[in-house]
Amino acid sequence: MKMKNNKKKDLLIEEYDDQFSYQIKKSSLNISFNRIAFIFFVFVIVSIIFSTKAIFLGSLSTKIKNKNLIKSEFRSSIIDRNENLIAKTIITHNVGINPNLVIDKKKLLLNLKLIFPEKRNIEFNKIEKNLNGKKFFYIQKKINQDKLDELILLGDKSIITEQKILRIYPHENLFSHIIGQIDDNNNGISGIEKSFDKELKRNNLPLKLTVDTDIQYLIREELKKSEEIFQNLGSAAILMDINSGDIISLVSLPDFNLNRRENIEDLIYTNKITKGVYELGSVFKTLTLAAAFQYNILEPETEFKNLEKKIFCDKYSIAEYDNKLPSDLTAEQILIRSSNIGSVRIAQKIGINEYSSFLKKIGVLERIDFDIEEVGQPLNFKWGKCKLATVSFGHGITTTPLQLAKAYATISNGGYQINPTLINKTRNLNDKKKILNDEVSKKINPILRKVVSTNEGTAHFADVYGYEVGGKTGTAYKVKNGVYTKDKINTFVSLFPISDPKFLLLVLLDEPKPSKEHVYNYRDGRPPYKGNWRNTAGWTTVLIVGNIIENIGPILATKY
Amino acid sequence: MKKIIFSILIIVLIFFTSIIKNSTKDIDAKIFNIKEDIRLLNEKYELVLLDYNYLSSPKKLNEYQKKYFENELVSIDIRDIREIDFNSKEVSVKELVVINKDENEK
Numbered sequence: 001m002k003m004k005n006n007k008k009k010d011l012l013i014e015e016y017d018d019q020f021s022y023q024i025k026k027s028s029l030n031i032s033f034n035r036i037a038f039i040f041f042v043f044v045i046v047s048i049i050f051s052t053k054a055i056f057l058g059s060l061s062t063k064i065k066n067k068n069l070i071k072s073e074f075r076s077s078i079i080d081r082n083e084n085l086i087a088k089t090i091i092t093h094n095v096g097i098n099p100n101l102v103i104d105k106k107k108l109l110l111n112l113k114l115i116f117p118e119k120r121n122i123e124f125n126k127i128e129k130n131l132n133g134k135k136f137f138y139i140q141k142k143i144n145q146d147k148l149d150e151l152i153l154l155g156d157k158s159i160i161t162e163q164k165i166l167r168i169y170p171h172e173n174l175f176s177h178i179i180g181q182i183d184d185n186n187n188g189i190s191g192i193e194k195s196f197d198k199e200l201k202r203n204n205l206p207l208k209l210t211v212d213t214d215i216q217y218l219i220r221e222e223l224k225k226s227e228e229i230f231q232n233l234g235s236a237a238i239l240m241d242i243n244s245g246d247i248i249s250l251v252s253l254p255d256f257n258l259n260r261r262e263n264i265e266d267l268i269y270t271n272k273i274t275k276g277v278y279e280l281g282s283v284f285k286t287l288t289l290a291a292a293f294q295y296n297i298l299e300p301e302t303e304f305k306n307l308e309k310k311i312f313c314d315k316y317s318i319a320e321y322d323n324k325l326p327s328d329l330t331a332e333q334i335l336i337r338s339s340n341i342g343s344v345r346i347a348q349k350i351g352i353n354e355y356s357s358f359l360k361k362i363g364v365l366e367r368i369d370f371d372i373e374e375v376g377q378p379l380n381f382k383w384g385k386c387k388l389a390t391v392s393f394g395h396g397i398t399t400t401p402l403q404l405a406k407a408y409a410t411i412s413n414g415g416y417q418i419n420p421t422l423i424n425k426t427r428n429l430n431d432k433k434k435i436l437n438d439e440v441s442k443k444i445n446p447i448l449r450k451v452v453s454t455n456e457g458t459a460h461f462a463d464v465y466g467y468e469v470g471g472k473t474g475t476a477y478k479v480k481n482g483v484y485t486k487d488k489i490n491t492f493v494s495l496f497p498i499s500d501p502k503f504l505l506l507v508l509l510d511e512p513k514p515s516k517e518h519v520y521n522y523r524d525g526r527p528p529y530k531g532n533w534r535n536t537a538g539w540t541t542v543l544i545v546g547n548i549i550e551n552i553g554p555i556l557a558t559k560y
Numbered sequence: 561m562k563k564i565i566f567s568i569l570i571i572v573l574i575f576f577t578s579i580i581k582n583s584t585k586d587i588d589a590k591i592f593n594i595k596e597d598i599r600l601l602n603e604k605y606e607l608v609l610l611d612y613n614y615l616s617s618p619k620k621l622n623e624y625q626k627k628y629f630e631n632e633l634v635s636i637d638i639r640d641i642r643e644i645d646f647n648s649k650e651v652s653v654k655e656l657v658v659i660n661k662d663e664n665e666k
Contacts, residue, residue, distance in 0.1 A: 085613040090606070145607075170614040217618035466638045554638050 073165050075186055076199075077206040078179060081248075081424055084213045086175050087193070087258075092166045093148050096138040097131065101158035105131050108156060112139065115150045142166065169258035174216055176255040177271040178209070178422060180372065181264075191372050192422065208424040210246035212559075215239060215552050220251045222548045223507075227253070230512035230540050236272035236401060237507045237548070241560075242409035242495065244427065245418035248503075248560075250274075270374075272508060273405075277376035277398045278489050281476030281537075283408075284394030285343045286444065286493075288350070289335050290411045291358040293440045297349050300332040300443055307341045313386035318344060318393075321475075336450050336457050338473065340393045347392030352383050355391075361435055362407040363417075364399045371422045376400040394474055401491070405506045408493050412448070412501045414441045448472060449498040458538040462494055462546040463523050467553055470498035471545070473537035478511065487511040492541035496549065503556060505545055512540040 078087040102108055109128060113119075116139075130137040140147070142164075151159055167182055169175070180191020186201075188194035196207055223235040239249040252272045256264055270276055292298050305328045310319040320340055326333075334342030347355055359365050367377045378399045381387060390396035402420060409418050415436025448470030451457040458473045471494035478487040490509045495501045512535050520529040520543070532539055614620065625633050643654045 084617075085610060088606070088610055090610065168610060170610060171617055171619070174619075214618050217622075221622075551635075554636065554641060557638060558641065 073186065075165075075167065075182070075201060076203050078192060078200075079206045079208050080211050080213045080216075081209065081246075082212060082214075083208070085170055086209065086211075086213070087179055088168050088170075090166055090168055092142045092164050093161050094138055094141045094164055095143050095148065095151055095159060095161050096136055097127075098136050098158050098160055099131050099133055102131060102156070103158075108154075108158070111154055111156075115147055116140070136160070167258075171213065171217075172257045172259060173255040174213070174220060175211065176258050177252045177273075177374075178211065178250055178372070179258060180374075181258060181261060190374065195372050196423075209422050210241075210248060210424045211250065211422065212248050212555075215555060216249045216251060218551045218555075219249050219548055220253070220255075222544055222551065223251055223253050225547075226509060226512070226540070226544045229515050229518045229543075230509060230535065231515075232509045232512040232540075234268060234272060234510040235508060235544075236276070236510075237505065238273050238401060238405050239552070240405055240409060240420060240504045242413045242418065242501055242504045243416070245406075245409070245420045246424070247420055247422050250422070252276075271372075272510065273401045273506075274368075274370060274372060275374045275376045275400070276508075277378055277400055278508075279395055279398055279476045279479060280401070280404060280489065280491050281394040281474035282338045282340075283404060283472050283474030283491050283493050284391065284397065285335055285338060286411065286448065286472045287359065287362070287364065287407060288343050288347050288355070288392045289331060289447070290436075290440050290444050291350050291355050292331065292346050293443045294358055294436055295350060295354050296439075298331050298346070300330065300447060302331045304329055304331070304334065304342055304345050307339065307345065309341070311341060311344065311389075313389050316386065316390075318389060332447050332450070333456070335447050335472070336454060338458055343392040344389045347388050352385075352388050355388060356383055359391075359397075359407075362410050364397075364403050364407050368400065368403050368406065368420075370402065370420065375402075378403070394476060401506055401508050404491075404493065405504055408495065408506075409504050410436060411444055412441055412495050412498075412504070414438060445470060445495070445498050445501065448495060452494075458536075459492060459494075459542040459545075461520070461523065461538070461542040462492065462549065464546055464549045464553065465523070467549055468497035468499055469545075469549060470495050470501075471542075473542060475536040475538075488535060490535070490537035490541045492537050492545050494545050494549070502560070505548060507541045507545050507548070509537075509540050509544070514539075 073089075073091075075089040077085055077089070080086055097108075105128075109124065109131065112127065113124060127137075127139060143151075148161065152161070165186065169179065176191075178191055180193040181189050182193050183189050188197035188200070192207070192209070193200070200207060219237050219239065223237060226232060226235055234253050236252040237249065238247060238251075240247050250273055252270075254268060256262060256269060307325075307327050307329060309323050309325075310317055312318070318340055321338070325337055325339055329337065329339055329342050331342075331346065333339075334346065350358075356365075365378055368375055378397075381396065387396055406418065406420050409420075410416065415434050415438060416432040417435045418432070449468065450470075451472055452459045452463045452469050454460075459469075459471055462469045462471060471492055474491040474493075476489050476491075477484045478489050479485070480487075488511060490512055492507050494505045494507075496503055496505075514533050514535040516531050516533070518530070518532065520532065520539075522528070523546070639655075645652045645654060
């Protein structure tokens with residue numbers, strides 16, 4: 001047992017020795033592991049610092065990049081309702097030469113001659129002269145990509161390229177009054193370019209308008225033709241969906257080529273639809289009769305007997321344009337035959353308060369809120385007995401053709417308020433606000449049809465088969481420097497198809513002259529008429545509207 | 561033995577990491593090239609679209625019509641256009657124009 005005990009003791013010592021040596025080894029391993037861990041820890045810390053810095057710098061540079069892009073370069077495209085491009089920004093390159101960096105002038109000149117074979121010798125002489133100088137000079141601005149690639153492939157350090165942005169308008173003049181212009185710093189200065197400046201710079205998606213390029217072109221062409229026939233100073237037209245307020249076409253002539261980026265200051269270039277404020281004449285008679293229907297003052301068959309040919313209000317006289325008009329007319333006939341005195345009598349029945357609030361309700365009296373800033377302000381006036389009389393047939397009251405179009409749309413679409421717009425956006429048409437009685441449209445639309453379809457009416461040239469055109473003419477003397485002149489502003493507001501109106505087309509001619517050479521072709525089979533001395537709306541704007549509807553009608557009928 | 565396994569593991573990991581990194585580098589380069597190609601194609605597409613819009617604008621089409629098809633292209637009377645209704649069981653053809661209700665009044 002002792003032996004065993006001794007042995008055990010020995011074993012214990014040995015075990016102790018083993019344990020000791022093992023502990024030493026473990027300790028050395030610990031030390032090396034700690035070292036590695038420490039180095040790894042330092043490495044991780046350093047990498048975290050670098051990564052943080054890298055991420056920070058990365059995010060900073062992106063922000064700066066984006067800011068620069070928004071501020072100076074990017075501008076999204078503008079497209080029409082069929083997604084045809086109306087305006088687009090592209091990057092162009094200008095190429096120039098720094099003569100101080102040219103190594104072999106002869107070789108460079110030879111290469112340039114090969115790349116630009118279309119340039120004339122005089123131009124190359126100029127380049128050669130510039131190469132001998134010391135100043136930087138351009139050899140080609142807005143160079144095309146192929147030629148730019150060829151120049152870059154030359155590998156000549158003296159050839160310097162610079163990027164420029166360019167706003168392109170492929171339709172040149174066609175949308176000039178709608179789109180407007182931008183300045184050299186990519187900021188919109190008029191039209192849609194101005195009013196949607198922020199959106200165009202921020203949004204990547206193109207801005208979609210309600211206009212139709214094909215219809216816009218056809219209407220513009222007809223207006224241009226009118227200049228040849230009637231020698232008018234200018235003209236304008238608006239085609240609008242009367243239920244949604246979408247403007248399908250808006251033309252004002254004269255217009256300008258947007259690609260030329262000219263400074264437009266002459267007042268003749270005013271947008272006649274939105275900015276032009278005019279006395280529009282007899283087109284107001286429709287509003288007068290509509291007001292009477294709204295307040296249930298009379299029916300279309302209500303008779304007005306013993307209507308005078310001339311009445312006086314203060315020192316001013318109001319006369320019929322045609323002394324052959326019968327003295328007894330119904331309310332309907334007053335509008336069809338465009339009787340001034342009849343309209344005065346209707347307005348007198350309505351009264352100043354109701355009539356003025358009606359005009360206010362349909363948006364004729366106050367400035368309209370529209371998608372572009374070029375909007376006219378109707379002139380303020382004081383209501384009185386004489387003012388009521390003159391306003392009833394469209395004199396002594398001014399408004400813009402856009403507001404008149406809006407008013408006619410409301411009267412004809414069942415009394416729903418609409419907001420004319422150029423921007424194509426989804427709207428819930430069921431949310432429309434009804435501001436007039438149902439009866440107004442039901443009573444006024446058939447009368448407007450008779451203005452066009454009957455021989456007594458003033459607009460038979462617009463009676464194009466198949467379109468059920470209705471409307472009202474307006475001839476007004478133009479006011480210049482506060483004085484009435486003999487020059488006229490002729491307007492025709494048409495609606496079609498009148499049994500369920502969808503479209504409104506308003507055409508305005510500024511100072512049309514009588515056309516003695518033009519052959520008027522009647523649409524009802526009567527023999528043609530030549531040698532006209534009249535320049536009223538019935539003989540000018542109505543003719544243009546008829547031609548326009550004939551041209552755009554098939555497109556409207558099949559596409560809309 | 562453990563040391564050896566540990567060392568081999570580290571070496572293998574380093575080896576695989578370098579292989580993967582190398583292969584992703586190639587993929588990155590390919591992605592970059594493809595993105596550049598797409599960007600260039602997009603730019604070209606935009607320019608071609610602009611050309612198309614210009615060349616097919618109503619003004620240009622009118623010019624071409626006058627130049628090449630003056631006698632061949634004629635405008636169609638609205639009365640000759642028909643509306644084909646495919647929705648009903650039998651295909652029906654309707655006149656497109658609204659017949660003037662008050663035509664007889666004239």
